[in-house]
Amino acid sequence: xxxxxxxxxxxxxxxxxxxxxxxxxxxxxxxxxxxxxxxxxxxxxxxxxxxxxxxxxxxxxxxxxxxxxxxxxxxxxxxxxxxxxxxxxxxxxxxxxxxxxxxxxxxxxxxxxxxxxxxxxxxxxxxxxxxxxxxxxxxxxxxxxxxxxxxxxxxxxxxxxxxxxxxxxxxxxxxxxxxxxxxxxxxxxxxxxxxxxxxxxxxxxxxxxxxxxxxxxxxxxxxxxxxxxxxxxxxxxxxx
Numbered sequence: 001x002x003x004x005x006x007x008x009x010x011x012x013x014x015x016x017x018x019x020x021x022x023x024x025x026x027x028x029x030x031x032x033x034x035x036x037x038x039x040x041x042x043x044x045x046x047x048x049x050x051x052x053x054x055x056x057x058x059x060x061x062x063x064x065x066x067x068x069x070x071x072x073x074x075x076x077x078x079x080x081x082x083x084x085x086x087x088x089x090x091x092x093x094x095x096x097x098x099x100x101x102x103x104x105x106x107x108x109x110x111x112x113x114x115x116x117x118x119x120x121x122x123x124x125x126x127x128x129x130x131x132x133x134x135x136x137x138x139x140x141x142x143x144x145x146x147x148x149x150x151x152x153x154x155x156x157x158x159x160x161x162x163x164x165x166x167x168x169x170x171x172x173x174x175x176x177x178x179x180x181x182x183x184x185x186x187x188x189x190x191x192x193x194x195x196x197x198x199x200x201x202x203x204x205x206x207x208x209x210x211x212x213x214x215x216x217x218x219x220x221x222x223x224x225x226x227x228x229x230x231x232x233x234x235x236x237x238x239x240x
């Protein structure tokens with residue numbers, strides 16, 4: 001295949017993607033590697049939206065378990081995604097990729113507010129759009145935000161990158177050596193198996209809107225480019 005399979009994508013980058021295998025909150029080398037792959041994808045004419053998480057900085061649900069008010073914790077997590085978005089924007093711009101960051105909560109000193117039509121216009125002009133702060137609502141994960149944004153901007157696929165996990169398994173492969181990898185699942189199978197790879201709200205949104213999900217390891221060699229080209233890596237979740 002010489003042309004990309006997908007013309008417009010949303011790439012979900014977890015907070016762990018910014019950390020890589022480093023002990024630091026953000027590993028510049030890992031962010032640089034991701035940025036270079038994104039540049040290749042943009043050069044192929046693919047329109048790229050990116051939703052970022054904040055697990056390397058703060059997870060709202062985990063902070064709530066430590067006694068922080070859940071709503072406060074979730075808003076703090078949203079601010080963490082904005083930090084990651086700005087870091088990624090800087091890395092992309094340093095290698096010549098025109099980038100815009102849009103956020104679901106207002107921080108107009110550093111980013112645009114999320115406006116669907118404006119985001120689509122940026123994509124049509126070949127700009128990467130980083131979508132931060134989740135949906136702007138507490139109790140909603142950034143996985144759910146990635147599905148929602150992908151549907152809103154009419155993406156062809158949702159690419160869910162994982163750190164050192166190359167797809168969906170029936171158990172955690174980092175803990176269970178007998179864990180079985182799935183090459184393909186339907187939305188209902190993924191929901192019924194109650195797999196921890198993403199929440200049911202995300203799966204339900206994608207199922208209702210027939211949005212394919214590809215789960216893959218971003219640390220695999222040229223993995224983002226390979227997924228966009230349609231190579232059968234990771235696990236694909238579709239309607240059938």
